[in-house]
Amino acid sequence: MKSFVSVHDAPDIPALLHRAQHYKQHPFTTQPGHQKTLINLFFNPSLRTRLSTEKAGHQLGFQVITMDMAGGWQLEFEDGAVMNLDKAEHVREAAGVLSQYCDVLAVRAFPSLTDREADYADRIINAFREYATVPVVSLESAIRHPLQSLADCMTIAQHSQHLRTRPKVVLTWAPHPRRLPQAVANSFAEWMLAWGEVDLVIANPEGFDLAEEFRAGAQVQHNQREALRDADFVYTKNWSSYDDYGATADLSDWIVDEEKMALTNNAYFMHCLPVRRNVVVSDGVLDGGRSLVLEQAGNRVWAAQAVLEGVICDM
Numbered sequence: 001m002k003s004f005v006s007v008h009d010a011p012d013i014p015a016l017l018h019r020a021q022h023y024k025q026h027p028f029t030t031q032p033g034h035q036k037t038l039i040n041l042f043f044n045p046s047l048r049t050r051l052s053t054e055k056a057g058h059q060l061g062f063q064v065i066t067m068d069m070a071g072g073w074q075l076e077f078e079d080g081a082v083m084n085l086d087k088a089e090h091v092r093e094a095a096g097v098l099s100q101y102c103d104v105l106a107v108r109a110f111p112s113l114t115d116r117e118a119d120y121a122d123r124i125i126n127a128f129r130e131y132a133t134v135p136v137v138s139l140e141s142a143i144r145h146p147l148q149s150l151a152d153c154m155t156i157a158q159h160s161q162h163l164r165t166r167p168k169v170v171l172t173w174a175p176h177p178r179r180l181p182q183a184v185a186n187s188f189a190e191w192m193l194a195w196g197e198v199d200l201v202i203a204n205p206e207g208f209d210l211a212e213e214f215r216a217g218a219q220v221q222h223n224q225r226e227a228l229r230d231a232d233f234v235y236t237k238n239w240s241s242y243d244d245y246g247a248t249a250d251l252s253d254w255i256v257d258e259e260k261m262a263l264t265n266n267a268y269f270m271h272c273l274p275v276r277r278n279v280v281v282s283d284g285v286l287d288g289g290r291s292l293v294l295e296q297a298g299n300r301v302w303a304a305q306a307v308l309e310g311v312i313c314d315m
């Protein structure tokens with residue numbers, strides 16, 4: 001891999017999953033980061049992505065430097081901008097400078113949720129990819145979260161082995177008090193479809209269909225209970241509207257609770273975290289024996305190791 005910003009950069013998903021699983025068993029088996037530097041840039045806060053990527057980098061032997069960009073160093077991304085306001089530096093120079101300080105550049109950014117065209121151009125991650133001279137890894141962009149999705153694939157693969165049929169995976173929208181990006185849902189759908197090992201159903205209210213480029217190939221249902229029937233995995237996530245860009249809805253009856261999980265084939269519950277208890281999911285489901293949320297978060301480390309190895313070794 002030259003860089004890792006979407007599933008399209010992963011030429012062989014089973015091989016990548018195999019490497020992640022290998023690192024779960026043998027975290028320190030190889031040191032491709034020896035005498036190399038990983039820089040992580042965060043344009044918005046993070047707990048899991050930040051710490052799992054730092055841990056992955058250390059375990060591969062990298063020197064790891066993390067810089068918070070939020071509220072600090074302001075970058076300009078517009079070409080031709082007259083930079084007489086608050087932006088201190090253009091991404092062209094910043095990416096060129098950072099490329100001399102590191103061997104892998106990892107970037108986390110969020111969308112505006114006000115300008116769909118700009119967000120779906122994925123300007124920040126693509127600018128770094130264009131102007132950096134080292135591999136770029138997405139730690140979540142405006143529209144995708146590929147490291148999360150790889151960890152989710154890994155989690156589903158591990159818990160599918162006992163199933164006699166192809167797993168039915170339901171990605172269901174759930175309520176949330178804030179407007180959230182579509183990135184996790186977009187990416188999850190994209191990875192499930194590219195992986196090809198599961199049947200994907202997406203359940204969301206009318207007006208909350210994901211962009212066509214991400215949902216094409218999945219079955220979309222607007223009746224959550226119907227969608228959940230016989231599911232083997234229930235992946236729960238809120239996202240704001242793509243059509244009425246950034247809008248949300250007060251639909252508390254879309255919560256995932258014990259009554260809804262009873263419709264499934266004793267499904268595993270998944271969520272990328274952080275999660276709002278008793279808004280998105282009931283305590284009983286989150287704390288129940290079929291909840292995989294902590295394992296998903298743990299698998300972020302091994303997914304990151306597999307990806308960092310992939311880009312530094314061009315595997």
Ligand code: CP
Nearest residue numbers: 046047048049272273
């Ligand atoms: N799932 C996830 O990306 O979590 P953070 O926002 O804590 O990184």
